[in-house]
Amino acid sequence: MFRVALIQNQSEMAHYGYADARPLLTDLGYEITLFTADNIDALGASLARNQFDAVVFGSNALNDKTIRAETAGEAFRGAFSEWLSKNHGCLCMHQLRL
Numbered sequence: 001m002f003r004v005a006l007i008q009n010q011s012e013m014a015h016y017g018y019a020d021a022r023p024l025l026t027d028l029g030y031e032i033t034l035f036t037a038d039n040i041d042a043l044g045a046s047l048a049r050n051q052f053d054a055v056v057f058g059s060n061a062l063n064d065k066t067i068r069a070e071t072a073g074e075a076f077r078g079a080f081s082e083w084l085s086k087n088h089g090c091l092c093m094h095q096l097r098l
Helices: 010-015 022-027 040-048 065-072 074-084
Strands: 003-007 031-035 054-057 089-092
Touching (some): 003 022, 003 040, 022 031, 065 074
Parallel strands (some): 003 031, 054 089
């Protein structure tokens, strides 16, 4: 089973059904861990420990200023780059205003 780190904007999830990718991923049999502004700071360390096979940036996840700031930070970028170099995957869904 593939392990997916799903990054989503809580506001988008609450207002738009399409913005919540959890049902899609679980229906496909993927094990998901949800990251929002509340816990996005833990993702870099999880990637360094190779806890995930893929990272999915949900629709408009980067519109959240906390998520955007964390993923743009040097520590996360380094961990993410190293993780990607190990043949892991990333899917970035539709993002507005970047």
